[in-house]
Amino acid sequence: MYANDGFRELDRQECLALLVTVPVGRIVYTRQALPAVLPVTFRLDRDGAVVVRTSASSELAIAIDGAVVAFEADEVDAVAHSGWSVVAMGLATVVTDAVEHARLLRTGPRSWAPAPQEVFVRIAQELVTGRELVGGRTLYGVHPPS
Structure with missing residues (x-):
């Protein structure tokens, strides 16, 4: 991180804590x-x-099974000029174990577009990085428009 760039690097625990606060990522x-x-x-x-x-x-399930992917989630406040972004990278695999699949049916994410046959894809977090914009436009005395 560059000094005084307005961003703060997040550690792994902070990244995981932020990820549970949003329902959608990429x-x-x-x-x-x-x-x-x-x-x-x-x-x-x-x-x-x-x-x-x-x-x-x-296409997604077929393309990423067994591939290394990146997953990103964030939250941005355009008015306050603040926010955070977390990126997790790792191997994606379709869950094939029947017991694990049954558990995820109970505890896993809900689909916004249900399909007749659904699978769960697990992305192992081999590398997790994140940063938070602190201060936004007010950092150097410049305030966002009212």
Whole structure:
């Protein structure tokens, strides 16, 4: 982090605490050798992994199973010029264990667009980074418009 840039680096525990406060994030993955980003509902699992629920036949489930992906969630206050962003990177895998799938049906994320056959995708958090904008435009005496 550069000195006086208005951002504060977040540690892993702060990142995880912030992730549980929002219901939607974005998965960044590769689609036809190009970067792709999709918004998804998610929930943190008991081991800290990001869990996404999607259609079993979706492009997303097929494309990310066994791939390293990035997951990003944030919250921004445009009026106060403040907010935070957390990025988790790791291996994504479709949950195939029947007991684990049944548990996630009870405790996992709910789909906003239910499908006849759904799967859960687990993203292991191998690297988690985050930053928070502190002070916003008021940091250097410049105040946001009223």
